Amino acid sequence: MGTLELTTGRYRSLRLGAIADDLTDLLRQAEANEVSYLMFADMLAEHERASREARRIELNRRQARFPADKRLEAFDYRHQTTITKRQVKALLDFAFLDNRENLVFIGPPGVGKTHLAIGIGQHAVEAGYKVRFKNALDLVEELELAEMKGELKKKLTQLAKVDALVIDELGYLPMSRAARYALFQLINRFYEYRSLIVTTNKDFTQWGEFFHDDNVAVPIIDRIIHHSHLYMLGGESYRLKQKTLS
CATH class of the missing domain: 3.40.50.300 (P-loop containing nucleotide triphosphate hydrolases)
Structure with a gap:
């Protein structure tokens, strides 16, 4: 098992699914932008937070049971x-x-x-x-x-x-x-x-x-x-x- 797969598995075992799913893209972005270690650590945390928030909002939207998508x-x-x-x-x-x-x-x-x-x-x-x-x-x-x-x-x-x-x-x-x-x-x-x-x-x-x-x-x-x-x-x-x- 390669390092990437091992690291992805560790994130998944910690229930950091969004990081695990998108780690390759996140690494590519970090390398392209030459971000610091601290900035990369923040990128990972923010990506997981934003993904969880989006899932929570979508769950709440389904549970609201609006009869139509009125905006x-x-x-x-x-x-x-x-x-x-x-x-x-x-x-x-x-x-x-x-x-x-x-x-x-x-x-x-x-x-x-x-x-x-x-x-x-x-x-x-x-x-x-x-x-x-x-x-x-x-x-x-x-x-x-x-x-x-x-x-x-x-x-x-x-x-x-x-x-x-x-x-x-x-x-x-x-x-x-x-x-x-x-x-x-x-x-x-x-x-x-x-x-x-x-x-x-x-x-x-x-x-x-x-x-x-x-x-x-x-x-x-x-x-x-x-x-x-x-x-x-x-x-x-x-x-x-x-x-x-x-």
């Missing part, structure tokens, strides 16, 4: 009348995540609420945060099922492992009593502990309609908006605009 760079602000690019970019320092604050996008269908939620979520993942996307109906079904099995506490603990939970399309259909209870438990668990990114077509004054109970709606609303950034989205429907142009 903020592709968001068309020309159809919006109530939110600006500057406002959205200001959120990308992620102080709202560090401060356990929520984002709430309110507006009619088709104005880009989900696009913004996913786009911000994508940037959060790339910045090293853990995000999970859930359609509201699917989430409520999961919570109800967990409650029936006596596993709601366990389910809430799993969901709370992320830095931000995206709840998309909250309020499109009325909720049963069990669903209201389960959702309240989730909101209460996240309150001042983790962040929520919520999209809804209902103004808060209408939440009693789909909760069928203002006594439930009020404490849920209170916990969502206490530490939150609220955005009322207007403008022309993206989907209607695209259909008109096609």
